Amino acid sequence: MEYNHIKAIHIIFVTSWFAGLFYLPRLFVYHTEANEKPEIERQILQKEYKRMQKVLFNAIMVPAMWLTIISGSTMIYWLWWDSFASQAWLHLKLGFVLGLVFYHFYCRKIILELRNDKYRFTGFQLRLFNEIATIFLFAIVFLVVLKNTVDWIWGILGLILFAIIIMSAVRIVKSIREKKK
Structure with missing residues (x-):
């Protein structure tokens, strides 16, 4: 296979992995907020959320993560002989x-806690947690497209500003919802 074939495969599995990383924490929010429902409804919803989380994580996210890592590693291997060592942007991207990957496995930890009816986080905290994948995506895409770490300080400042904007938006939506109640 050519490098571009592997790159296409990599992009497909990154997209699949991120789809799971965006949706799973949203399920955590719904699962946690189901505690506010009447008993019968709560039991039905939480049982279904547990099932959905397990299927999403095991059938989509884990294979997509591993195929992302394998295809990415293949591209790095092919680059190694040419210029991997001199690609500072790629080293920073790999850090993100x-x-x-740590975020992915922390999601797994939350799945296990919710499966055991341990609710450590509020719905609002989980909404904020849900935005972490967006911040990672933002950082990774900009590094890949710009291939530049010279301006990494500006990039980090922009990333922090983006995170503040996202978190503020979540708070604003929460206050609007509370006013409607």
Whole structure:
């Protein structure tokens, strides 16, 4: 296979993995907020959310993560002989990918807690947690497209500003919902 074939496969599995990383924490929010429902409705909803979380994680997210890592590693291997060592942007990107893998497995920890009816986080906290994948995506895409770490300080400042905007938007939506109640 050519490098571009592997790159296309990589993009497909990154997209699949991120779809799961965006949706799973949303399920955590719904699962946690089901505690506010009447008993029968709560039991039905939580049983279904547990099932959905397990299927999403095991059938979509885990294979997509591994296929992302394998295809990405293949591309790095092919680059190694040419210029991997001199690609500072790629090293920084790999740091963000490592952070994303930790986020992935932290999601697994939350799944296990919710499966055992341990609710450590509020719906609002989980909404904020849901935005972490967006921040990783933002950082990774900009590094890949711009291939530049010279301006990494500006990039980090922009990333922090983006995170503040996202978190503020979540708070604003929460206050609007509370006013409607």
